[in-house]
Amino acid sequence: MIITASEIRSDTYHFFSKQMGAIFFISFFITFVSILTDMFIKPDMHIISVIENKKFINAHSLLDLINNMNLEEKNELLKYSIFKIIELLLSKTLLLGSMITLISNLSNSKKESIISSISSLFTFLPNLFLLNFLTTFLIQLGFMFFIIPGILLSIILSLAPIIFSFKKHNLIESIRFSMSISWKYIKIIGSGVLLWMCNKFIATTILSNIYFINKNIMFLILNMSVNILYSLLIIYLFRFYMIFLRSPNLNII
Template sequence: MLITASELCRDTHYFFSKHIGSILFISIFVTFVSILINMFIKPNMHIISIMENNKFIDANSLLELINNMNLEEKYELLKYSIFKIVELLISKTLLLGSIITLILTVSDSKKVSIIYSIYSFFASLPSFFILNCMTTFLAQLGFIILIIPGILLTILLSLSPIIFSFQKNGFLDSIRLSIQISWKYIKIIAPSVLLWIFSKFTLTTILSHFCLINKNITFLILNISMNILFSILIIYLFRFYIIFLRS
Protein backbone atom coordinates (compact mmCIF):
# COMPACT_ATOMS: atom_id res chain seq x y z
CA MET A 1 0.00 0.00 0.00
CA LEU A 2 1.38 3.39 -1.06
CA ILE A 3 1.74 5.87 1.81
CA THR A 4 1.35 9.54 0.86
CA ALA A 5 1.66 12.66 3.00
CA SER A 6 -1.58 14.10 1.56
CA GLU A 7 -3.55 11.03 2.67
CA LEU A 8 -2.01 11.20 6.16
CA CYS A 9 -2.83 14.92 6.44
CA ARG A 10 -6.41 14.19 5.41
CA ASP A 11 -6.78 11.40 7.98
CA THR A 12 -5.14 13.51 10.70
CA HIS A 13 -7.46 16.45 9.97
CA TYR A 14 -10.50 14.15 10.04
CA PHE A 15 -9.55 12.56 13.38
CA PHE A 16 -8.59 15.89 14.95
CA SER A 17 -11.80 17.66 13.88
CA LYS A 18 -13.93 14.72 15.06
CA HIS A 19 -12.27 14.48 18.49
CA ILE A 20 -11.20 18.11 18.99
CA GLY A 21 -13.10 18.32 22.31
CA SER A 22 -11.23 15.36 23.83
CA ILE A 23 -7.86 16.60 22.50
CA LEU A 24 -8.47 20.09 23.88
CA PHE A 25 -9.45 18.64 27.27
CA ILE A 26 -6.30 16.48 27.37
CA SER A 27 -4.13 19.49 26.38
CA ILE A 28 -5.65 21.66 29.13
CA PHE A 29 -5.37 18.85 31.70
CA VAL A 30 -1.68 18.27 30.94
CA THR A 31 -1.04 22.03 31.10
CA PHE A 32 -2.59 22.24 34.57
CA VAL A 33 -0.50 19.26 35.69
CA SER A 34 2.59 21.18 34.51
CA ILE A 35 1.46 24.25 36.46
CA LEU A 36 0.95 22.15 39.62
CA ILE A 37 4.41 20.60 39.29
CA ASN A 38 5.93 24.06 38.73
CA MET A 39 4.26 25.26 41.94
CA PHE A 40 6.05 22.52 43.91
CA ILE A 41 9.46 23.16 42.31
CA LYS A 42 9.85 26.52 44.13
CA PRO A 43 12.99 27.75 42.31
CA ASN A 44 15.50 30.20 43.72
CA MET A 45 14.19 33.57 42.47
CA HIS A 46 17.71 34.99 42.21
CA ILE A 47 18.69 32.23 39.78
CA ILE A 48 15.51 32.73 37.72
CA SER A 49 16.11 36.48 37.49
CA ILE A 50 19.67 35.84 36.28
CA MET A 51 18.46 33.36 33.64
CA GLU A 52 15.60 35.58 32.44
CA ASN A 53 17.71 38.75 32.21
CA ASN A 54 20.41 37.13 30.08
CA LYS A 55 19.83 36.58 26.35
CA PHE A 56 21.89 33.57 25.30
CA ILE A 57 23.11 33.87 21.73
CA ASP A 58 25.11 30.64 21.90
CA ALA A 59 26.35 27.99 24.30
CA ASN A 60 29.46 30.05 25.13
CA SER A 61 27.41 32.87 26.68
CA LEU A 62 25.57 30.33 28.87
CA LEU A 63 28.83 28.66 29.91
CA GLU A 64 30.32 32.07 30.70
CA LEU A 65 27.35 32.88 32.95
CA ILE A 66 27.68 29.52 34.77
CA ASN A 67 31.43 30.06 35.29
CA ASN A 68 30.70 33.44 36.90
CA MET A 69 28.31 31.86 39.43
CA ASN A 70 29.40 30.83 42.91
CA LEU A 71 29.07 27.21 44.11
CA GLU A 72 25.67 27.74 45.77
CA GLU A 73 24.22 29.37 42.64
CA LYS A 74 25.51 26.52 40.46
CA TYR A 75 23.90 23.98 42.81
CA GLU A 76 20.55 25.86 42.71
CA LEU A 77 20.71 26.09 38.90
CA LEU A 78 21.49 22.36 38.61
CA LYS A 79 18.64 21.45 40.97
CA TYR A 80 16.17 23.67 39.11
CA SER A 81 17.30 22.31 35.72
CA ILE A 82 16.79 18.70 36.86
CA PHE A 83 13.31 19.49 38.21
CA LYS A 84 12.38 21.25 34.95
CA ILE A 85 13.58 18.31 32.84
CA VAL A 86 11.55 15.87 34.97
CA GLU A 87 8.50 18.17 34.73
CA LEU A 88 8.78 18.35 30.93
CA LEU A 89 9.19 14.55 30.70
CA ILE A 90 6.15 13.96 32.93
CA SER A 91 4.04 16.39 30.87
CA LYS A 92 5.17 14.81 27.59
CA THR A 93 4.48 11.30 28.93
CA LEU A 94 0.98 12.26 30.12
CA LEU A 95 0.14 13.86 26.78
CA LEU A 96 1.61 11.00 24.77
CA GLY A 97 -0.12 8.32 26.85
CA SER A 98 -3.47 10.17 26.78
CA ILE A 99 -3.52 10.73 23.00
CA ILE A 100 -2.38 7.18 22.19
CA THR A 101 -5.00 5.75 24.59
CA LEU A 102 -7.64 7.98 22.93
CA ILE A 103 -6.65 6.79 19.44
CA LEU A 104 -6.55 3.12 20.47
CA THR A 105 -9.93 3.39 22.25
CA VAL A 106 -11.60 5.12 19.29
CA SER A 107 -9.98 2.81 16.71
CA ASP A 108 -10.95 -0.40 18.55
CA SER A 109 -13.94 -2.00 16.85
CA LYS A 110 -15.01 -3.50 20.21
CA LYS A 111 -16.61 -1.26 22.81
CA VAL A 112 -14.02 -0.67 25.50
CA SER A 113 -15.16 0.40 28.96
CA ILE A 114 -13.96 3.68 30.46
CA ILE A 115 -12.46 1.81 33.44
CA TYR A 116 -10.36 -0.39 31.12
CA SER A 117 -9.17 2.68 29.16
CA ILE A 118 -8.14 4.45 32.36
CA TYR A 119 -6.37 1.31 33.62
CA SER A 120 -4.46 0.81 30.34
CA PHE A 121 -3.53 4.52 30.35
CA PHE A 122 -2.01 4.45 33.86
CA ALA A 123 -0.41 1.05 33.25
CA SER A 124 1.44 2.39 30.18
CA LEU A 125 2.73 5.61 31.82
CA PRO A 126 5.89 4.18 33.52
CA SER A 127 7.03 2.52 30.27
CA PHE A 128 6.34 5.65 28.22
CA PHE A 129 8.25 7.73 30.77
CA ILE A 130 11.35 5.52 30.50
CA LEU A 131 11.14 5.53 26.70
CA ASN A 132 10.75 9.33 26.69
CA CYS A 133 13.82 9.66 28.91
CA MET A 134 15.87 7.55 26.48
CA THR A 135 14.72 9.30 23.28
CA THR A 136 15.00 12.78 24.82
CA PHE A 137 18.53 12.00 26.03
CA LEU A 138 19.58 10.77 22.56
CA ALA A 139 18.01 13.77 20.80
CA GLN A 140 19.63 16.23 23.24
CA LEU A 141 23.02 14.57 22.63
CA GLY A 142 22.49 15.37 18.95
CA PHE A 143 21.65 19.00 19.74
CA ILE A 144 24.79 19.28 21.93
CA ILE A 145 26.95 18.21 18.94
CA LEU A 146 25.15 20.42 16.38
CA ILE A 147 21.59 21.48 15.56
CA ILE A 148 21.33 19.27 12.43
CA PRO A 149 22.13 15.94 14.22
CA GLY A 150 19.63 16.88 16.94
CA ILE A 151 16.85 17.54 14.42
CA LEU A 152 17.72 14.35 12.51
CA LEU A 153 17.61 12.24 15.70
CA THR A 154 14.27 13.85 16.67
CA ILE A 155 12.88 12.75 13.28
CA LEU A 156 14.33 9.24 13.45
CA LEU A 157 13.15 8.63 17.03
CA SER A 158 9.65 10.10 16.57
CA LEU A 159 7.98 6.73 15.85
CA SER A 160 9.41 4.90 18.88
CA PRO A 161 6.45 5.53 21.29
CA ILE A 162 3.96 4.58 18.55
CA ILE A 163 5.83 1.34 17.82
CA PHE A 164 6.14 0.59 21.54
CA SER A 165 2.37 1.08 22.08
CA PHE A 166 1.72 -1.61 19.45
CA GLN A 167 4.42 -4.20 20.07
CA LYS A 168 5.59 -3.78 23.69
CA ASN A 169 8.78 -5.58 22.68
CA GLY A 170 11.31 -3.50 24.55
CA PHE A 171 12.62 0.07 24.50
CA LEU A 172 15.72 -0.62 22.41
CA ASP A 173 13.76 -2.57 19.79
CA SER A 174 11.23 0.27 19.51
CA ILE A 175 14.04 2.79 19.05
CA ARG A 176 15.82 0.59 16.50
CA LEU A 177 12.65 0.02 14.48
CA SER A 178 11.80 3.72 14.65
CA ILE A 179 15.20 4.65 13.20
CA GLN A 180 14.89 2.06 10.42
CA ILE A 181 11.31 2.95 9.39
CA SER A 182 11.75 6.72 9.76
CA TRP A 183 14.90 6.66 7.64
CA LYS A 184 13.17 4.64 4.94
CA TYR A 185 10.14 6.99 4.92
CA ILE A 186 12.01 10.17 5.83
CA LYS A 187 10.26 12.15 3.07
CA ILE A 188 6.93 11.51 4.82
CA ILE A 189 8.06 11.67 8.47
CA ALA A 190 10.51 14.59 8.27
CA PRO A 191 8.11 17.33 7.02
CA SER A 192 5.64 16.70 9.86
CA VAL A 193 8.35 16.76 12.56
CA LEU A 194 10.03 19.83 11.03
CA LEU A 195 6.69 21.63 10.83
CA TRP A 196 6.07 20.80 14.50
CA ILE A 197 9.52 22.14 15.51
CA PHE A 198 9.06 25.29 13.41
CA SER A 199 5.54 25.86 14.81
CA LYS A 200 6.84 25.51 18.38
CA PHE A 201 9.65 27.97 17.71
CA THR A 202 7.36 30.50 16.01
CA LEU A 203 4.69 30.27 18.71
CA THR A 204 7.25 30.66 21.52
CA THR A 205 8.88 33.64 19.80
CA ILE A 206 5.57 35.43 19.18
CA LEU A 207 4.12 34.89 22.65
CA SER A 208 7.37 35.67 24.49
CA HIS A 209 7.41 39.12 22.84
CA PHE A 210 3.71 39.76 23.43
CA CYS A 211 3.79 42.14 26.39
CA LEU A 212 0.08 43.04 26.49
CA ILE A 213 -0.96 39.75 28.14
CA ASN A 214 -0.14 38.68 31.70
CA LYS A 215 2.86 36.31 31.97
CA ASN A 216 0.79 33.52 33.56
CA ILE A 217 -1.88 33.72 30.87
CA THR A 218 0.84 33.66 28.19
CA PHE A 219 2.32 30.54 29.83
CA LEU A 220 -1.14 28.91 29.84
CA ILE A 221 -1.87 29.74 26.18
CA LEU A 222 1.60 28.66 25.08
CA ASN A 223 1.45 25.29 26.86
CA ILE A 224 -2.06 24.43 25.65
CA SER A 225 -1.07 25.37 22.07
CA MET A 226 2.13 23.29 22.31
CA ASN A 227 0.16 20.30 23.59
CA ILE A 228 -2.35 20.58 20.73
CA LEU A 229 0.48 20.79 18.18
CA PHE A 230 2.18 17.72 19.68
CA SER A 231 -1.17 15.85 19.69
CA ILE A 232 -1.58 16.54 15.96
CA LEU A 233 1.93 15.18 15.34
CA ILE A 234 1.16 12.02 17.35
CA ILE A 235 -2.07 11.45 15.36
CA TYR A 236 -0.17 11.89 12.07
CA LEU A 237 2.60 9.46 13.09
CA PHE A 238 0.10 6.96 14.51
CA ARG A 239 -1.88 6.96 11.27
CA PHE A 240 1.35 6.52 9.29
CA TYR A 241 2.33 3.47 11.35
CA ILE A 242 -1.10 1.86 10.97
CA ILE A 243 -0.88 2.21 7.16
CA PHE A 244 2.74 0.98 7.26
CA LEU A 245 1.68 -2.20 9.12
CA ARG A 246 -1.02 -2.88 6.52
CA SER A 247 1.33 -2.38 3.55
Protein backbone atom coordinates in the same frame (compact mmCIF):
# COMPACT_ATOMS: atom_id res chain seq x y z
CA MET B 1 0.54 -0.18 -0.56
CA ILE B 2 1.84 3.33 -1.25
CA ILE B 3 1.94 5.63 1.78
CA THR B 4 1.67 9.34 0.98
CA ALA B 5 2.11 12.33 3.26
CA SER B 6 -0.99 14.02 1.80
CA GLU B 7 -3.15 11.01 2.72
CA ILE B 8 -1.83 10.99 6.30
CA ARG B 9 -2.31 14.77 6.64
CA SER B 10 -5.88 14.39 5.43
CA ASP B 11 -6.54 11.58 7.93
CA THR B 12 -4.93 13.65 10.70
CA TYR B 13 -7.13 16.65 9.93
CA HIS B 14 -10.24 14.43 9.79
CA PHE B 15 -9.44 12.80 13.15
CA PHE B 16 -8.60 16.14 14.77
CA SER B 17 -11.82 17.77 13.55
CA LYS B 18 -13.92 14.89 14.90
CA GLN B 19 -12.10 14.63 18.24
CA MET B 20 -11.31 18.32 18.75
CA GLY B 21 -13.12 18.49 22.09
CA ALA B 22 -11.24 15.53 23.57
CA ILE B 23 -7.88 16.80 22.25
CA PHE B 24 -8.45 20.28 23.69
CA PHE B 25 -9.46 18.75 27.02
CA ILE B 26 -6.32 16.58 27.14
CA SER B 27 -4.12 19.57 26.19
CA PHE B 28 -5.74 21.75 28.84
CA PHE B 29 -5.40 19.01 31.47
CA ILE B 30 -1.68 18.56 30.74
CA THR B 31 -1.19 22.34 30.88
CA PHE B 32 -3.06 22.47 34.20
CA VAL B 33 -0.79 19.72 35.59
CA SER B 34 2.28 21.71 34.44
CA ILE B 35 0.99 24.87 36.14
CA LEU B 36 0.33 22.97 39.39
CA THR B 37 3.80 21.43 39.22
CA ASP B 38 5.36 24.87 38.77
CA MET B 39 3.35 26.28 41.67
CA PHE B 40 3.74 23.59 44.31
CA ILE B 41 6.81 21.50 43.59
CA LYS B 42 9.44 24.16 43.01
CA PRO B 43 13.03 23.80 44.20
CA ASP B 44 14.89 26.62 45.88
CA MET B 45 14.09 29.46 43.48
CA HIS B 46 17.11 31.61 44.36
CA ILE B 47 18.45 30.69 40.94
CA ILE B 48 15.61 32.58 39.26
CA SER B 49 16.97 35.87 40.58
CA VAL B 50 20.38 34.90 39.17
CA ILE B 51 18.92 34.10 35.76
CA GLU B 52 16.75 37.22 35.65
CA ASN B 53 19.48 39.70 36.53
CA LYS B 54 21.83 41.32 34.02
CA LYS B 55 24.38 38.54 34.25
CA PHE B 56 22.18 36.46 31.97
CA ILE B 57 21.53 39.31 29.56
CA ASN B 58 25.22 40.22 29.27
CA ALA B 59 26.44 36.66 28.95
CA HIS B 60 27.60 35.61 25.49
CA SER B 61 26.63 32.01 26.17
CA LEU B 62 25.34 29.70 28.85
CA LEU B 63 28.94 28.83 29.72
CA ASP B 64 29.64 32.50 30.43
CA LEU B 65 26.66 32.60 32.76
CA ILE B 66 27.81 29.47 34.60
CA ASN B 67 31.38 30.75 34.89
CA ASN B 68 30.09 33.95 36.54
CA MET B 69 28.27 31.97 39.23
CA ASN B 70 29.59 30.92 42.59
CA LEU B 71 29.39 27.29 43.77
CA GLU B 72 26.05 27.75 45.53
CA GLU B 73 24.47 29.33 42.46
CA LYS B 74 25.78 26.51 40.25
CA ASN B 75 24.20 23.93 42.57
CA GLU B 76 20.89 25.81 42.44
CA LEU B 77 21.05 25.97 38.65
CA LEU B 78 21.67 22.21 38.51
CA LYS B 79 18.66 21.54 40.78
CA TYR B 80 16.47 23.89 38.76
CA SER B 81 17.56 22.29 35.45
CA ILE B 82 16.89 18.76 36.71
CA PHE B 83 13.48 19.86 38.00
CA LYS B 84 12.52 21.42 34.64
CA ILE B 85 13.73 18.39 32.67
CA ILE B 86 11.67 16.01 34.83
CA GLU B 87 8.64 18.30 34.58
CA LEU B 88 8.88 18.50 30.79
CA LEU B 89 9.38 14.75 30.48
CA LEU B 90 6.38 14.06 32.70
CA SER B 91 4.18 16.45 30.72
CA LYS B 92 5.32 14.97 27.41
CA THR B 93 4.79 11.42 28.67
CA LEU B 94 1.31 12.18 30.00
CA LEU B 95 0.32 13.87 26.74
CA LEU B 96 1.76 11.05 24.64
CA GLY B 97 0.11 8.35 26.74
CA SER B 98 -3.25 10.11 26.78
CA MET B 99 -3.30 10.71 23.02
CA ILE B 100 -2.14 7.17 22.21
CA THR B 101 -4.81 5.74 24.53
CA LEU B 102 -7.47 7.95 22.90
CA ILE B 103 -6.47 6.99 19.35
CA SER B 104 -6.10 3.30 20.19
CA ASN B 105 -9.48 3.17 21.90
CA LEU B 106 -11.23 4.88 18.97
CA SER B 107 -9.40 2.70 16.44
CA ASN B 108 -10.46 -0.57 18.08
CA SER B 109 -13.79 -2.04 17.08
CA LYS B 110 -14.24 -3.16 20.69
CA LYS B 111 -14.01 0.06 22.69
CA GLU B 112 -12.82 -0.04 26.29
CA SER B 113 -14.63 1.62 29.17
CA ILE B 114 -13.26 4.86 30.60
CA ILE B 115 -12.03 3.09 33.76
CA SER B 116 -10.18 0.39 31.82
CA SER B 117 -8.69 3.03 29.49
CA ILE B 118 -7.38 5.05 32.45
CA SER B 119 -6.05 1.86 34.05
CA SER B 120 -4.18 0.84 30.89
CA LEU B 121 -2.84 4.39 30.54
CA PHE B 122 -1.28 4.46 34.01
CA THR B 123 0.13 0.96 33.50
CA PHE B 124 1.72 2.16 30.27
CA LEU B 125 3.13 5.48 31.58
CA PRO B 126 6.24 4.30 33.56
CA ASN B 127 7.79 2.50 30.59
CA LEU B 128 6.76 5.31 28.26
CA PHE B 129 8.51 7.79 30.57
CA LEU B 130 11.69 5.72 30.38
CA LEU B 131 11.43 5.57 26.58
CA ASN B 132 10.92 9.35 26.44
CA PHE B 133 13.96 9.82 28.65
CA LEU B 134 16.14 7.69 26.34
CA THR B 135 14.97 9.33 23.11
CA THR B 136 15.15 12.86 24.56
CA PHE B 137 18.68 12.17 25.83
CA LEU B 138 19.80 10.98 22.38
CA ILE B 139 18.14 13.94 20.63
CA GLN B 140 19.70 16.48 23.00
CA LEU B 141 23.11 14.86 22.43
CA GLY B 142 22.56 15.47 18.73
CA PHE B 143 21.67 19.12 19.30
CA MET B 144 24.73 19.58 21.54
CA PHE B 145 27.08 18.75 18.67
CA PHE B 146 25.28 20.25 15.67
CA ILE B 147 21.73 21.27 14.81
CA ILE B 148 21.39 18.83 11.89
CA PRO B 149 22.10 15.62 13.93
CA GLY B 150 19.55 16.76 16.51
CA ILE B 151 16.88 17.31 13.86
CA LEU B 152 17.71 14.00 12.19
CA LEU B 153 17.48 12.14 15.51
CA SER B 154 14.15 13.88 16.24
CA ILE B 155 12.83 12.47 12.97
CA ILE B 156 14.14 8.90 13.14
CA LEU B 157 13.22 8.43 16.83
CA SER B 158 9.74 9.96 16.57
CA LEU B 159 7.97 6.65 15.91
CA ALA B 160 9.42 4.89 18.96
CA PRO B 161 6.53 5.70 21.38
CA ILE B 162 3.96 4.71 18.75
CA ILE B 163 5.68 1.38 18.07
CA PHE B 164 6.07 0.73 21.80
CA SER B 165 2.36 1.42 22.41
CA PHE B 166 1.41 -1.65 20.38
CA LYS B 167 3.12 -3.72 23.12
CA LYS B 168 4.86 -6.05 20.70
CA HIS B 169 8.40 -4.71 21.25
CA ASN B 170 10.50 -3.62 24.21
CA LEU B 171 12.11 -0.19 24.62
CA ILE B 172 15.31 -0.87 22.68
CA GLU B 173 13.50 -2.71 19.88
CA SER B 174 11.03 0.18 19.56
CA ILE B 175 13.90 2.63 19.16
CA ARG B 176 15.66 0.40 16.65
CA PHE B 177 12.52 -0.20 14.58
CA SER B 178 11.69 3.52 14.70
CA MET B 179 15.10 4.34 13.25
CA SER B 180 14.72 1.73 10.50
CA ILE B 181 11.17 2.65 9.49
CA SER B 182 11.64 6.41 9.76
CA TRP B 183 14.82 6.28 7.69
CA LYS B 184 13.02 4.31 4.98
CA TYR B 185 10.09 6.77 4.98
CA ILE B 186 12.09 9.84 5.96
CA LYS B 187 10.26 12.14 3.54
CA ILE B 188 6.88 11.33 5.10
CA ILE B 189 8.04 11.25 8.74
CA GLY B 190 10.42 14.17 8.25
CA SER B 191 7.77 16.44 6.72
CA GLY B 192 5.51 15.90 9.73
CA VAL B 193 8.24 16.39 12.34
CA LEU B 194 9.74 19.44 10.60
CA LEU B 195 6.31 21.05 10.21
CA TRP B 196 5.70 20.48 13.93
CA MET B 197 9.09 21.99 14.81
CA CYS B 198 8.49 25.07 12.64
CA ASN B 199 4.97 25.65 13.98
CA LYS B 200 6.19 25.19 17.55
CA PHE B 201 9.02 27.68 16.98
CA ILE B 202 6.67 30.24 15.41
CA ALA B 203 4.03 29.87 18.14
CA THR B 204 6.64 30.07 20.92
CA THR B 205 8.35 33.11 19.38
CA ILE B 206 5.12 35.03 18.82
CA LEU B 207 3.44 34.22 22.13
CA SER B 208 6.63 34.74 24.17
CA ASN B 209 6.91 38.30 22.84
CA ILE B 210 3.40 39.40 23.77
CA TYR B 211 3.72 41.59 26.85
CA PHE B 212 0.28 43.21 27.15
CA ILE B 213 -1.32 39.99 28.49
CA ASN B 214 -0.75 38.63 31.97
CA LYS B 215 2.24 36.26 31.96
CA ASN B 216 0.25 33.49 33.67
CA ILE B 217 -2.41 33.66 30.97
CA MET B 218 0.31 33.67 28.31
CA PHE B 219 1.88 30.61 29.94
CA LEU B 220 -1.50 28.86 29.71
CA ILE B 221 -2.03 29.84 26.06
CA LEU B 222 1.53 28.94 25.07
CA ASN B 223 1.43 25.52 26.72
CA MET B 224 -2.01 24.79 25.28
CA SER B 225 -0.78 25.69 21.79
CA VAL B 226 2.36 23.55 22.10
CA ASN B 227 0.36 20.60 23.44
CA ILE B 228 -2.19 20.81 20.61
CA LEU B 229 0.59 20.98 18.01
CA TYR B 230 2.26 17.93 19.55
CA SER B 231 -1.09 16.12 19.63
CA LEU B 232 -1.39 16.69 15.88
CA LEU B 233 2.07 15.18 15.38
CA ILE B 234 1.11 12.13 17.48
CA ILE B 235 -2.02 11.60 15.37
CA TYR B 236 0.04 11.95 12.17
CA LEU B 237 2.65 9.41 13.32
CA PHE B 238 0.08 6.99 14.68
CA ARG B 239 -1.87 7.08 11.42
CA PHE B 240 1.32 6.49 9.44
CA TYR B 241 2.21 3.45 11.54
CA MET B 242 -1.27 1.96 11.21
CA ILE B 243 -1.05 2.26 7.41
CA PHE B 244 2.49 0.86 7.51
CA LEU B 245 1.34 -2.21 9.47
CA ARG B 246 -1.28 -2.92 6.83
CA SER B 247 1.31 -2.71 4.10
CA PRO B 248 2.39 -6.09 2.64
CA ASN B 249 6.04 -4.98 2.70
CA LEU B 250 6.85 -5.45 6.41
CA ASN B 251 10.26 -7.08 6.02
CA ILE B 252 11.88 -4.12 7.78
CA ILE B 253 10.48 -5.45 11.06
